[in-house]
Amino acid sequence: MGTEGARALLERAGRLTLQTGNLLNWGCPRKKCPATPGEEVQDCIQKTLTEWSSKIGQDLNQETLEVLECTVAQAVEKINPEERDELKVSAKLFIVGSNSSSIRDAVDLACSALGVAQLDSVIIAPPPVEDGTNLSVEYLQPYWKELENLVQNKKIVAIGTSDLDKTLLEQLYLWAQVKPSSNQVNLASCCVMPPDLTAFAKECDIQLLTHNDPKELLCEASFQEVLQESIQNVKANEWIPLWLLRYSVIVKSRGIIKSKGYIIQAKRNAS
Numbered sequence: 001m002g003t004e005g006a007r008a009l010l011e012r013a014g015r016l017t018l019q020t021g022n023l024l025n026w027g028c029p030r031k032k033c034p035a036t037p038g039e040e041v042q043d044c045i046q047k048t049l050t051e052w053s054s055k056i057g058q059d060l061n062q063e064t065l066e067v068l069e070c071t072v073a074q075a076v077e078k079i080n081p082e083e084r085d086e087l088k089v090s091a092k093l094f095i096v097g098s099n100s101s102s103i104r105d106a107v108d109l110a111c112s113a114l115g116v117a118q119l120d121s122v123i124i125a126p127p128p129v130e131d132g133t134n135l136s137v138e139y140l141q142p143y144w145k146e147l148e149n150l151v152q153n154k155k156i157v158a159i160g161t162s163d164l165d166k167t168l169l170e171q172l173y174l175w176a177q178v179k180p181s182s183n184q185v186n187l188a189s190c191c192v193m194p195p196d197l198t199a200f201a202k203e204c205d206i207q208l209l210t211h212n213d214p215k216e217l218l219c220e221a222s223f224q225e226v227l228q229e230s231i232q233n234v235k236a237n238e239w240i241p242l243w244l245l246r247y248s249v250i251v252k253s254r255g256i257i258k259s260k261g262y263i264i265q266a267k268r269n270a271s
Helices: 003-012 037-054 081-086 102-114 137-152 166-175 195-203 220-230
Strands: 015-019 067-071 087-095 119-124 156-162 182-186 207-211 239-251 256-268
Touching: 003 037, 015 037, 015 102, 037 067, 037 220, 037 256, 081 087, 087 102, 102 119, 102 137, 102 239, 102 256, 119 137, 119 182, 137 156, 137 166, 156 207, 166 195, 182 195, 195 207, 220 239
Parallel strands: 015 067, 087 119, 119 156, 156 182, 182 207
Antiparallel strands: 015 256, 087 239, 239 256
8 A cells, every 4th residue: 555545544634744753763864974954854854754654554543633643653762750850852843834823732742752852952943034133132032932841841941042132142142031052053153153242142141053964854845845755646735834843852961962853834825
């Protein structure tokens, strides 16, 4: 059945939640040279979809699910509670085609996937703004409020930002109840940290980190293309990615990555 079964399920579902599981468990992606973050995401989505669809049986009469779970069981790796204190669980959240209310869903799914009560840190990438519109602190505030609620409810310990210049970071810091603990700076945009940003971060005890993620880690067109390649003849253009969360589990004492994976949620806009 395989691809046909997967296609039938996708045509009935309203949402799709895709979990890659621990990429270190199953060598995804299997590329000789290091892939860019965008290529890695697409490779992992494709591999997960292909593996998942190959295991779908023929009896699909009862399988009409509003939210379709797409994951590979053998790749899922929950954290042993006895080891939890020795590990740091961090995540970066990319909002693609959704709003601030999806942040709670993303964090809840990450906690559930890893078998933990809370994440140690969550960094949010600036959600996409309309063409011709500049990113502003007012635009960021609803997203930050959602993160603050999750800190207050003990689902997250620390929250951080990405790609904010000194002015935006300062505005967010002064407004926020829960202050940003970190701010990521893109290596492609600057080889040297801006002095004004460095001085402000030091003064307010904000950790400056570097990253090499593109502005859009997973765009609508890329997601639809991967969906079409993995499950032929599916109505891929009906599916829109809502958000993508990348997590990593690091052994604190040794600084090595024990687990890494992606969780993606998409919705179907049926015509």
